Amino acid sequence: xxxxxxxxxxxxxxxxxxxxxxxxxxxxxxxxxxxxxxxxxxxxxxxxxxxxxxxxxxxxxxxxxxxxxxxxxxxxxxxxxxxxxxxxxxxxxxxxxxxxxxxxxxxxxxxxxxxxxxxxxxxxxxxxxxxxxxxxxxxxxxxxxxxxxxxxxxxxxxxxxxxxxxxxxxxxxxxxxxxxxxxxxxxxxxxxxxxxxxxxxxxxxxxxxxxxxxxxxxxxxxxxxxxxxxxxxxxxxxxxxxxxxxxxxxxxxxxxxxxxxxxxxxxxxxxxxxxxxxxxxxxxxxxxxxxxxxxxxxxxxxxxxxxxxxxxxxxxxxxxxxxxxxxxxxxxxxxxxxxxxxxxxxxxxxxxxxxxxxxxxxxxxxxxxxxxxxxxxxxxxxxxxxxxxxxxxxxxxxxxxxxxxxxxxxxxxxxxxxxxxxxxxxxxxxxxxxxx
Amino acid sequence: xxxxxxxxxxxxxxxxxxxxxxxxxxxxxxxxxxxxxxxxxxxxxxxxxxxxxxxxxxxxxxxxxxxxxxxxxxxxxxxxxxxxxxxxxxxxxxxxxxxxxxxxxxxxxxxxxxxxxxxxxxxxxxxxxxxxxxxxxxxxxxxxxxxxxxxxxxxxxxxxxxxxxxxxxxxxxxxxxxxxxxxxxxxxxxxxxxxxxxxxxxxxxxxxxxxxxxxxxxxxxxxxxxxxxxxxxxxxxxxxxxxxxxxxxxxxxxxxxxxxxxxxxxxxxxxxxxxxxxxxxxxxxxxxxxxxxxxxxxxxxxxxxxxxxxxxxxxxxxxxxxxxxxxxxxxxxxxxxxxxxxxxxxxxxxxxxxxxxxxxxxxxxxxxxxxxxxxxxxxxxxxxxxxxxxxxxxxxxxxxxxxxxxxxxxxxxxxxxxxxxxxxxxxxxxxxxxxxxxxxxxxxxxxxxxxxxxxxxxxxxxxxxxxxxxxxxxxxxxxxxxxxxxxxxxxxxxxxxxxxxxx
Numbered sequence: 001x002x003x004x005x006x007x008x009x010x011x012x013x014x015x016x017x018x019x020x021x022x023x024x025x026x027x028x029x030x031x032x033x034x035x036x037x038x039x040x041x042x043x044x045x046x047x048x049x050x051x052x053x054x055x056x057x058x059x060x061x062x063x064x065x066x067x068x069x070x071x072x073x074x075x076x077x078x079x080x081x082x083x084x085x086x087x088x089x090x091x092x093x094x095x096x097x098x099x100x101x102x103x104x105x106x107x108x109x110x111x112x113x114x115x116x117x118x119x120x121x122x123x124x125x126x127x128x129x130x131x132x133x134x135x136x137x138x139x140x141x142x143x144x145x146x147x148x149x150x151x152x153x154x155x156x157x158x159x160x161x162x163x164x165x166x167x168x169x170x171x172x173x174x175x176x177x178x179x180x181x182x183x184x185x186x187x188x189x190x191x192x193x194x195x196x197x198x199x200x201x202x203x204x205x206x207x208x209x210x211x212x213x214x215x216x217x218x219x220x221x222x223x224x225x226x227x228x229x230x231x232x233x234x235x236x237x238x239x240x241x242x243x244x245x246x247x248x249x250x251x252x253x254x255x256x257x258x259x260x261x262x263x264x265x266x267x268x269x270x271x272x273x274x275x276x277x278x279x280x281x282x283x284x285x286x287x288x289x290x291x292x293x294x295x296x297x298x299x300x301x302x303x304x305x306x307x308x309x310x311x312x313x314x315x316x317x318x319x320x321x322x323x324x325x326x327x328x329x330x331x332x333x334x335x336x337x338x339x340x341x342x343x344x345x346x347x348x349x350x351x352x353x354x355x356x357x358x359x360x361x362x363x364x365x366x367x368x369x370x371x372x373x374x375x376x377x378x379x380x381x382x383x384x385x386x387x388x389x390x391x392x393x394x395x396x397x398x399x400x401x402x403x404x405x406x407x408x409x410x411x412x413x414x415x416x417x418x419x420x421x422x423x424x425x426x427x428x429x430x431x432x433x434x435x436x
Numbered sequence: 437x438x439x440x441x442x443x444x445x446x447x448x449x450x451x452x453x454x455x456x457x458x459x460x461x462x463x464x465x466x467x468x469x470x471x472x473x474x475x476x477x478x479x480x481x482x483x484x485x486x487x488x489x490x491x492x493x494x495x496x497x498x499x500x501x502x503x504x505x506x507x508x509x510x511x512x513x514x515x516x517x518x519x520x521x522x523x524x525x526x527x528x529x530x531x532x533x534x535x536x537x538x539x540x541x542x543x544x545x546x547x548x549x550x551x552x553x554x555x556x557x558x559x560x561x562x563x564x565x566x567x568x569x570x571x572x573x574x575x576x577x578x579x580x581x582x583x584x585x586x587x588x589x590x591x592x593x594x595x596x597x598x599x600x601x602x603x604x605x606x607x608x609x610x611x612x613x614x615x616x617x618x619x620x621x622x623x624x625x626x627x628x629x630x631x632x633x634x635x636x637x638x639x640x641x642x643x644x645x646x647x648x649x650x651x652x653x654x655x656x657x658x659x660x661x662x663x664x665x666x667x668x669x670x671x672x673x674x675x676x677x678x679x680x681x682x683x684x685x686x687x688x689x690x691x692x693x694x695x696x697x698x699x700x701x702x703x704x705x706x707x708x709x710x711x712x713x714x715x716x717x718x719x720x721x722x723x724x725x726x727x728x729x730x731x732x733x734x735x736x737x738x739x740x741x742x743x744x745x746x747x748x749x750x751x752x753x754x755x756x757x758x759x760x761x762x763x764x765x766x767x768x769x770x771x772x773x774x775x776x777x778x779x780x781x782x783x784x785x786x787x788x789x790x791x792x793x794x795x796x797x798x799x800x801x802x803x804x805x806x807x808x809x810x811x812x813x814x815x816x817x818x819x820x821x822x823x824x825x826x827x828x829x830x831x832x833x834x835x836x837x838x839x840x841x842x843x844x845x846x847x848x849x850x851x852x853x854x855x856x857x858x859x860x861x862x863x864x865x866x867x868x869x870x871x872x873x874x875x876x877x878x879x880x881x882x883x884x885x886x887x888x889x890x891x892x893x894x895x896x897x898x899x900x901x902x903x904x905x906x907x908x909x910x911x912x913x914x915x916x917x918x919x920x921x922x923x924x925x926x927x928x929x930x931x932x933x934x935x936x937x938x939x
Contacts, residue, residue, distance in 0.1 A: 004520065021529075025921075027924065150480055154480055157446075158449070159447040206447065207483055209446075209483065210487050213481065343496055346494060371499045378499040379496075382499050383497065384496060399553040400551055402550060402580060403503060403504050415494075
C-alpha cells in the first residue's frame with residue numbers, strides 16, 4: 001500500500017509534485033488499473049493519443065510514453081496519488097504494461113545471471129592478486145601524497161595559503177580518485193566544502209587535518225592492526241570489500257526509520273537512513289545512491305517500521321548495514337527505547353570513540369526541548385548541549401515542543417547536535433529540508 | 437589567533453616557530469623527541485589526539501534560562517488528511533481556495549498541529565482574513581510562540597495584552613492594547629494617542645488610523661483634527677478626513693456639508709429637476725487645513741478641481757438630504773453639463789472613501805454603465821470591487837444578478853470572481869448561469885487564473901453537479917480544465933469539514 005509521503009519523496013521537484021497531485025484524479029485518466037505489483041493507466045494529455053503510464057510498486061520504478069524528461073514524470077506521480085485516493089480497478093495489466101514489466105524482469109535476470117556467471121567463473125588467483133597489488137600500490141601512493149601534503153601545509157601554517165583555498169582541496173580530491181581512494185577523496189572534499197565554511201574554521205581546520213592524519217598514519221601501518229580495524233580502514237579509504245572477507249553480523253528486528261537525509265555531492269545523490277532496531281536497540285545506517293538527475297525511491301518511508309534482517313558491515317563500531325530482503329514497512333509508533341538523557345548519549349559517544357576513533361557522529365533518540373534562548377537542546381533533567389539549525393527548523397522545533405521535552409532524533413558529532421526528525425503527536429516529522 | 441598553543445602553532449606553521457608546545461604536560465618528555473624529529477607530523481598527531489579528547493570529553497551544561505511551557509489546548513487537532521491539505525494550501529497551492537479554507541477551518545472545532553504553525557505564522561497577515569482565522573487555528577501554542585517571537589506579534593492583535601503593552605510591547609501588541617483601551621475608556625485612549633502621535637513612526641500611525649477608522653468617536657475629534665489631518669502622509673490625512681466625516685456633529689463634517697450646500701442645489705427646468713452647480717469663486721486658504729488642495733492636476737480647471745474635492749468629502753448617503761430628493765432619485769437627476777464631470781468624479785471619490793455609505797443599490801448600476809468615465813477618477817472596476825465588498829453577501833449576489841443583465845459577460849464574471857460563492861440560496865443564480873455557459877464553450881475569453889478564481893464562486897452544494905456537467909461535454913477548454921481541477925480540490929476539502937469531529 002502506497003502512502004503519500006513515499007510519493008512526495010520521489011517527486012523530482014515541487015512543480016512535478018503539484019502537477020502530479022492535480023493529475024491524481026479519475027477525470028484525467030481514460031483507463032486505470034492495478035494489482036499488488038503494478039499500477040497502469042492511460043493519461044489524457046495534450047497529445048493526440050493518451051500517455052501510457054506504468055508504475056512497478058515494489059520499487060516505485062515507472063515508465064511513461066509522455067515526452068517529459070523528468071523522472072518520475074507527473075503522470076507517474078499522478079497515477080500513484082490516484083491509487084492512494086481512489087481504488088483502481090483490479091485486473092491483469094494490458095499488453096504494453098506487461099511488456100515493460102517483462103523487459104524489466106528480463107534485465108534484472110540478465111544482470112543476476114551475469115553476476116552468477118562471474119562468481120561461478122573460476123577465480124584467476126594470479127590475476128586477482130595482481131589487481132589487488134596494483135590497487136593497493138595506488139592507494140599507498142595516495143596515502144603518501146596526502147600525508148606529505150598535510151605535513152607541508154602544517155609547516156606553512158593553516159591560517160592562510162593553500163589550506164584555505166577550496167579549489168586546492170577539490171584538486172587534491174581528484175588526485176585521490178585517481179589513486180582509487182574515493183573515501184579519502186570525500187574526506188578531502190569535506191574540508192573544502194564544509195570545514196572551510198565553518199564559523200570556527202581556525203579551530204576546526206587543524207582538528208580535521210589531525211583526524212585525517214590519524215587515518216593516514218593508521219593506513220601506513222594497516223597490516224599491524226586487527227581485522228576489524230582493517231575493515232574500518234578499508235571503509236575509510238572507500239575500497240570495495242575483498243572476496244572472501246568475513247560477512248558482518250545479521251540482526252532481525254523491527255527497524256524503525258528514524259531519520260533520513262539526502263545530500264548531493266559531485267553529481268551523486270546519497271540518501272542516509274538511520275534505522276533503530278525496536279527490540280535490539282541497535283542503530284543502523286542504510287545508504288542509497290543515485291545520479292543527481294534522478295530521484296531516490298525509498299521503499300521504507302520515514303516513521304514506518306519494517307521487520308527485516310539487516311546485515312552490518314564488519315568494523316569496530318558497526319553502523320553501516322544493508323537489508324537482505326526489502327520487505328514492505330508499516331506505519332509504526334515512535335519506539336519507547338530512547339535514551340533517558342544527554343549524559344547517557346555522551347557516555348555512549350565516548351565509548352564508541354574509544355572503539356572507533358575515526359567515528360564522526362552517532363545517532364540518538366531522546367526527549368529534548370530547546371532552551372528559552374534557543375542555543376541549547378535540553379533534556380528532562382535540565383542538562384543541555386548546543387545545537388545548530390536553520391531558523392525555520394528552530395521555529396518548527398520550538399512550535400512542536402512548546403517548552404516540553406519531545407522525542408527527537410539527531411546526530412551528535414562532539415560539537416553540536418544536528419536534528420533530523422521530531423515527534424508531533426502521532427506523527428514523525430522530518431527536519432532535513434524535505435517537505436512535511 | 438587561538439589561545440590554544442597547539443592550534444596557534446598549527447595556524448602559524450611549524451616552519452615559523454622553534455618550540456612546539458606539548459599537547460599535555462604528562463607527554464612532555466615523549467613530545468620533545470617526537471617534535472624535534474618531525475614537527476609537522478608531531479603537531480598533526482597531537483591535533484588528532486586533542487580532537488579525540490575534546491569530543492569524547494564534552495559535558496552537558498545546566499540550562500539556566502527560565503522555563504516557559506505552552507498552556508494545554510482545549511480543542512483537538514486536524515486529522516492527518518486535513519493537515520496534509522493545510523500544508524499544501526499554506527505552502528501556496530490553490531491560493532484562490534485559501535480564504536474559503538480559512539473560513540471553514542476557523543469555523544471548525546479543530547486547531548492546526550504545532551508542526552504546521554510556521555507555515556501559518558509565516559503568512560504574516562496575508563490574505564487579510566488571516567488575522568482572526570489564524571488566532572483561532574493557532575491555538576494556545578500559536579499564542580505562546582507569538583509572545584516569544586516579536587515577528588509574530590500580529591497574532592496577539594485580538595488577544596488580551598498586559599497593562600504595560602503600550603509602553604513596552606511590539607507594534608501589534610500596542611495596537612491590541614489601544615483597541616482594548618478604546619473599548620473600556622475611549623476618552624483616555626484618545627488622550628494617549630494625542631500625547632504620543634508626534635513620537636510614533638509611520639507604521640504605528642497607520643496602524644492607529646486603521647484601528648480608529650472602523651468606529652471613530654467624538655473623543656477622537658480633537659487629535660484627528662489637530663494631528664492626523666496635518667500628517668506628512670496623504671493616506672493618513674485622507675483617513676483622518678474620512679474619520680472626521682463619520683463623527684456626527686464634528687466641526688469638520690459641519691464645514692464640509694456647509695461647503696457642499698453652497699455649491700449645489702436642485703432647480704426645476706422645464707419638466708425636470710436639474711442639479712445646479714455654483715462653483716467657488718476663489719480658493720479660501722482655510723480649506724487647505726481641511727485637506728483641499730489649491731493647485732489642480734494637469735488638464736483640470738481650478739474650480740472643477742475644488743468642486744470635485746469638496747464633493748468627495750461628503751458620503752453619498754448624505755446627498756439626498758442635502759438636495760432634498762429621494763435616495764433612489766439622486767442619480768436619476770439631470771446635472772448641469774458644464775459641471776457634470778467634476779461632480780461625478782467627486783461622487784466616485786466619495787464612494788471610494790465611504791463604500792458602506794455609497795447608496796450601492798442605485799449607485800452601482802448607475803456607474804456600471806456611465807460613459808464617458810470622468811478623467812482621473814478612480815478606475816471603474818476597482819470601485820465596483822470596493823462597493824461590492826462593502827455589501828452584505830446576499831445583497832452583493834443580488835446586485836451581481838442585476839449586473840449580469842447589463843454588463844458584458846467578461847466584466848460581470850470578473851466581478852463574480854472577486855465576490856466568491858453566493859451563500860444564500862436563490863441569489864446569484866443569473867450570474868452563475870453566465871459562468872456555466874462560458875465554461876461549456878469550447879473557446880472562452882477567460883484566462884486560466886480567472887477560471888481558477890471563478891471555481892471558488894460555485895456554491896458547495898452545486899460542485900458535484902457542475903463537475904458532472906463538465907464531464908458530459910465532449911471536450912473542454914484549458915481554462916475549464918483548471919476550473920474543474922479547483923472544483924475537485926474544493927470538493928475534497930469541503931468533505932473534510934463535513935466530518936462529525938469538525939463540529
